[in-house]
Amino acid sequence: MTFEIENVSKTFVSNDSDEEVLALKDINLTIETGKFISLVGPSGCGKTTLLRIIEGFVKPTEGTVKDDGEIVTGPSNQRGFIFQNYSLFPWLNVIDNVIFGLNIDGKPEKESKERAMKYLEDVGLKDFAERYPHELSGGMKQRVAIIRSLINDSKSLLMDETFSALDVQTKHKLQKQIHEICQKQNKTIIFVTHDIDEAVFLSDEIIVLSRRPGRIKKIFEIKLEHPRNRDSEEFKDLISEITQEIGELEDE
Ligand SMILES: Nc1ncnc2c1ncn2[C@@H]1O[C@H](COP(=O)(O)OP(=O)(O)OP(=O)(O)O)[C@@H](O)[C@H]1O
Numbered sequence: 416m417t418f419e420i421e422n423v424s425k426t427f428v429s430n431d432s433d434e435e436v437l438a439l440k441d442i443n444l445t446i447e448t449g450k451f452i453s454l455v456g457p458s459g460c461g462k463t464t465l466l467r468i469i470e471g472f473v474k475p476t477e478g479t480v481k482d483d484g485e486i487v488t489g490p491s492n493q494r495g496f497i498f499q500n501y502s503l504f505p506w507l508n509v510i511d512n513v514i515f516g517l518n519i520d521g522k523p524e525k526e527s528k529e530r531a532m533k534y535l536e537d538v539g540l541k542d543f544a545e546r547y548p549h550e551l552s553g554g555m556k557q558r559v560a561i562i563r564s565l566i567n568d569s570k571s572l573l574m575d576e577t578f579s580a581l582d583v584q585t586k587h588k589l590q591k592q593i594h595e596i597c598q599k600q601n602k603t604i605i606f607v608t609h610d611i612d613e614a615v616f617l618s619d620e621i622i623v624l625s626r627r628p629g630r631i632k633k634i635f636e637i638k639l640e641h642p643r644n645r646d647s648e649e650f651k652d653l654i655s656e657i658t659q660e661i662g663e664l665e666d667e
């Protein structure tokens with residue numbers, strides 16, 4: 416069992432007024448090792464906040480998050496986090512971006528670079544190892560950011576709308592890659608997305624949050640076999656069922 420989220424609520428208090436925003440309310444969730452979990456729900460329902468609480472960037476107002484039995488009190492290299500905006504270092508080339516975290520850990524550079532090259536090869540970026548971020552397309556930058564998180568061998572990976580800015584082809588390719596890599600390494604993934612097709616394609620479970628304050632509204636278990644067929648009736652039915660669940664929330 417990887418994550419235990421117990422009675423988590425979050426209230427934000429703004430600095431310049433006394434106004435309080437209740438972002439999350441009584442979230443209880445157990446996420447088992449090796450599972451791919453998606454969080455979906457209307458804009459502003461607290462998805463990013465929940466992800467940041469699980470990572471340890473934000474403290475919950477109430478409740479606790481445990482990672483393998485230990486209460487999360489701050490970020491850890493056991494948990495990788497992939498931001499939406501790629502966040503590469505512009506002054507480092509691709510391979511140095513990828514091994515940045517390993518360098519901090521004091522790993523030998525030659526070994527790190529060899530490992531990084533294997534990963535880059537996997538995602539078709541071998542020939543771009545010496546290039547700088549400004550020379551890459553959005554999809555390439557995103558692949559570099561993903562590899563940088565994967566190479567750290569964290570047990571889990573938290574992803575916030577990671578693929579949202581990509582064209583459909585690149586997105587589908589990366590979805591397949593992330594699925595394969597995570598299965599191989601038995602990583603636990605918590606994935607925030609607005610893209611229900613993507614959530615159904617990848618997830619073992621899809622968690623629908625209600626409008627703010629976000630509560631768990633419904634959990635869909637997705638049992639379709641991999642690789643999933645987007646043209647199958649079951650796939651399409653799940654998309655419309657989940658979309659409807661979120662749509663109803665947005666009309667409330
Ligand atoms: N640092 C903060 N200070 C104050 N309020 C915040 C802060 N972060 C988030 N909020 C508020 O908490 C609520 C949830 O925000 P959050 O970013 O978690 O939503 P979200 O579900 O990720 O939305 P989206 O789908 O648009 O990304 C919003 O009302 C937001 O304004």
Ligand SMILES: [Mg+2]
Nearest residue numbers: 462463464575
């Ligand atoms: Mg968000």
